[in-house]
Amino acid sequence: MEARRDVFQAIADPTRRAIIGMIAEQPVNVNAIAAQFEVSRQAISLHLKILTECGLLSIKQQGRERLCEARLDKLNEVHEWVQQYHQLWTSRLKALKGFLEEEAKQPTIHKKSKK
Secondary structure, three states: OOOOOOHHHHHHHHHHHHHHHOOOOEEEEEHHHHHOOOOOOOHHEEEEEEHHHEEEEEEEEEEEEEEEEEEEEEHHHHHHHHHHHHHHHHHHHHHHHHHHHHHHHHOOOOOOOOO
């Protein structure tokens, strides 16, 4: 049994991220996607399969064409995960800034060096 794919796996690959970028604004023909990459059509098909399994795109048949359409709402999962760490590091950096500002206000004590 194959492991369930998730959106994080989908965006881990630069080719899949590029495909998402291509289809983000409007549906794109599978052949047009494949033409943009210097890999085999089979490799592109595998990337499209992974993106489909992760719910980031759907493929619809229109006449002879197969159009890939973005389903970017699944990226909210990534946004929420990243956001928690953004908030954590923002608060830590603000605390560090406050500490450094307080330290800068303290008088500097120079120690005499021994000769």
